[in-house]
Amino acid sequence: MSDHLDLPTRRPVPLPLLGDPPPERADAARNREALLVAAQELINHCGIDAVTMEAVAHRAGVGKGTVFRRFESREGLMGALLNFSETAWQASVISGPPPLGPGADPWDRLAAFGRSRLETTMVSADLIRAAGHAGTRSYAAYSFAAMHVRHLLAELRVEGDVPLLATALMAPLEVWVLDQQVRVEGIGVDRVYEGWLDLARRIVRPT
Amino acid sequence: MSDHLDLPTRRPVPLPLLGDPPPERADAARNREALLVAAQELINHCGIDAVTMEAVAHRAGVGKGTVFRRFESREGLMGALLNFSETAWQASVISGPPPLGPGADPWDRLAAFGRSRLETTMVSADLIRAAGHAGTRSYAAYSFAAMHVRHLLAELRVEGDVPLLATALMAPLEVWVLDQQVRVEGIGVDRVYEGWLDLARRIVRPT
DNA sequence: GAATAAAACCGGACCAGAGTCCGCTTGAGG
DNA sequence: CCTCAAGCGGACTCTGGTCCGGTTTTATTC
Numbered sequence: 260m261s262d263h264l265d266l267p268t269r270r271p272v273p274l275p276l277l278g279d280p281p282p283e284r285a286d287a288a289r290n291r292e293a294l295l296v297a298a299q300e301l302i303n304h305c306g307i308d309a310v311t312m313e314a315v316a317h318r319a320g321v322g323k324g325t326v327f328r329r330f331e332s333r334e335g336l337m338g339a340l341l342n343f344s345e346t347a348w349q350a351s352v353i354s355g356p357p358p359l360g361p362g363a364d365p366w367d368r369l370a371a372f373g374r375s376r377l378e379t380t381m382v383s384a385d386l387i388r389a390a391g392h393a394g395t396r397s398y399a400a401y402s403f404a405a406m407h408v409r410h411l412l413a414e415l416r417v418e419g420d421v422p423l424l425a426t427a428l429m430a431p432l433e434v435w436v437l438d439q440q441v442r443v444e445g446i447g448v449d450r451v452y453e454g455w456l457d458l459a460r461r462i463v464r465p466t
Numbered sequence: 467m468s469d470h471l472d473l474p475t476r477r478p479v480p481l482p483l484l485g486d487p488p489p490e491r492a493d494a495a496r497n498r499e500a501l502l503v504a505a506q507e508l509i510n511h512c513g514i515d516a517v518t519m520e521a522v523a524h525r526a527g528v529g530k531g532t533v534f535r536r537f538e539s540r541e542g543l544m545g546a547l548l549n550f551s552e553t554a555w556q557a558s559v560i561s562g563p564p565p566l567g568p569g570a571d572p573w574d575r576l577a578a579f580g581r582s583r584l585e586t587t588m589v590s591a592d593l594i595r596a597a598g599h600a601g602t603r604s605y606a607a608y609s610f611a612a613m614h615v616r617h618l619l620a621e622l623r624v625e626g627d628v629p630l631l632a633t634a635l636m637a638p639l640e641v642w643v644l645d646q647q648v649r650v651e652g653i654g655v656d657r658v659y660e661g662w663l664d665l666a667r668r669i670v671r672p673t
Numbered sequence: 674g675a676a677t678a679a680a681a682c683c684g685g686a687c688c689a690g691a692g693t694c695c696g697c698t699t700g701a702g703g
Numbered sequence: 704c705c706t707c708a709a710g711c712g713g714a715c716t717c718t719g720g721t722c723c724g725g726t727t728t729t730a731t732t733c
Binding site: 401420422423424426431435436444450453454455461464 | 626629643650662664665
């Protein structure tokens, strides 16, 4: 990942529907951005362990309290960082090129989903672990992926408790499981993927 | 879980094969025991958050350093606690009554395995989470269960990459997944179990 | 456009708990 | 009894997280 963090530049006017979260004050927004950049740089240069709340604050030129107000906790900060790649991933599922994006047939999309998730999870493993949330990505992120899988399973006419089957497909792709297999047991990523495909086949295969 | 911790009483002579870890000194052993008891009581009476290393040490009447020397870390302490129930569970798999123990046919044993694991995991959820290890039980404990599943799958003449399929069966039974389903999504335990059984069926079903 | 009041924000002192260190004590073998 | 490795304790450090008095931004009013 590059040092440069692509923060969305000046999105169109927020259109303040009333009853909505009031927009952030200008200085607050500036600080949030500075903090995210600082954190990302810290990760890139010194590894995730160097990402101390105090270090981030210092590098961004603000006080520690500010970091906590903006991101709630260390996990929250990590989650925010993770959010960028997660959002990009979601975009490529929604409107990217097939087979991950729409256009391919459901089975191919499912296969592409598995491969893609496997890879992004491995790449962001440190971040995901640090983001905690009981270890999984934020609920929003998780449920998007789950929804996608349920959708594909439905298109594939899978019978049974689709939500649970979706979970069964996603669980083996979680960080800890992957870590165990790849780092501890030394299983290659390709073999893990083949295994996952086999699992998917068994789940999808008509009764 | 009762307050009383069944520490194994005087196992048969350790038979010091040389090159082995030298046995613990008497005072050390006494302290380890006292610490485990103290920790368990603290959990029972005040919840897992009250289990501070300092609190445990104080309750056991020793210094903080001692706790760390014996258990390495908070996670280690939790792991040691978890070890008791885990060991008991392993015993009932190895030599308990069917269908969990030997004697029943492999499919029934697999089903019993799933149910049993689901329940013990839910019961010890706090402890498992606190024991960390990237969230899963210790490697030894994990690999025993994995071995058992691989064994059953083999008996059931399942074709394919059995180790990976075993992982696929265990992953949905991990704490975080269960937490997500039961606590966040409000799915009942019975339904989760039914879903798991269905998964198992699809994995086992001959091609 | 200036004055003003309220709300949001800021910083860093402060607290708690995990983990480390090192000089003192104790238990087990000779 | 003597020796010395092992064990012990608690002071110390480091980091996540909380708090509150002072400051800045924004909205409002004239």
